[in-house]
Amino acid sequence: MDKQESQSFGRCIWQARRKKGLSQRELAVKVGVDYTYLSKLENDHVEPSEKVIRSIAEHLSLNAEELIYLAGRMTQRDSDAFEELVKANYKEMPALFRRVRESPGIDSLVKARDEQIARLQKENAELRDKVAKLQNRFYSKDEIENIANDLLSRMQISSQYALKFSMDTTRVCDFLNLSICYAQIAPDDRGLIIAMILPLERTILINDDIPEVLGAFTESTIAHEIGHWLLHVNQNKNEILSEQIDINASIQETNHSFLCRSASEPLDKYTASSQLDKIEWQAQYFASCLLMPRHVLQEITKGRDLTNWKHLYAMKEELGVTISNLINRLQDIGWIYIPKGSKQIYPGNLEPECQERRWWL
Helix, strand or coil: CHHCCCCCCCHHHHHHHHHHCCHHHHHHHHCCCCCCHHHHHHCCCCCHHHHHHHHHHHHHHHCHHHHHCCCHHHHHHHHHHHHHHHHHHCCHHHHHHHHHHHCCHHHHHHHHHHHHHHHHHHHHHHHHHHHHHHHHCCCCCHHHHHHHHHHHHHHCCCCCCCCCCCCHHHHHHHHHCCCCECCCCCCCCCCCCCEEEHHHHHHEEECCCHHHHHHHHHHHHHHHHHHHHHHHHHCCHHHCCCCCCCCHHHHHCCCCCCCCCCCCHHHHCCCCHHHHHHHHHHHHHEEEHHHCCCHHHHHHHCCCCCCCHHHHHHHHHHCCCCCCHHHHHHHHHCCCEECCCEEEEEEEECCCCHHHHHHHC
């Protein structure tokens, strides 16, 4: 792990997990922890126990002892030895601590940190201007669906990232070199924040203080944020993010972020009366195209009656989406029609050959 010693513990296991071809959820199951906890480990937001570190090391083929030190922890053996050392040299300890505190190396670290903050603030100001310009771009439905299909096509080429349905959106984030982290996000003066994107960190931060975000809407929420990333934040990746920058937790508050307030609302709630509404609608439409590509819907609807709620609920289980996600998608592409305020489903124009768009070509 020579090259990894300069990295954080989280970045090290994130890279090793992706190299193994494991999704965040798959590794979490193997280690025996919740996937939201693993996401926090990968973003250095929590301190792992020695037991968890050793389990991660085993499943990622990493050296457990080196990983423990990289996490800033000591093994029980080291802790016992340190305690014995302090007991044997207790008279010299105060002088030793004073020398460490007065070390000139501390000043140089503080100066380097201040310089990093100043550099990031300048980059954030430039990024803010570029993101504001990109957010004014209007995408048609066809453009959004083509962008989603292109992403799926590129993933399908790679055996490591080839997708199955229902989709694990954390694998899509891995493919895009994005991190997922779950944390509490305090509301601001405009109200609740569902999620936020930290562009310089290439991180999607999900508000784990909202139960529904961690439940049925998890995949939709992450897919929605991926839509924001591709459509509004990182449209021209060579222009905006020429390199990946790691920022430790104490500097994060200086980072310009992209806030999202409506990650899981159905498409019919958007009136597109403002620029923000248009942005949210575009991200949600992208999410529906990503989670429910037409060719997958084409296969899953064979032999099923789309006007039968029982059949629709069976389909939504297979796709791993909510029933509102599914019926909005089917209505949007014209396969079914449900009058507003009604539960009655009417057939739409289902024309398999002419409506199918094969994203793998």
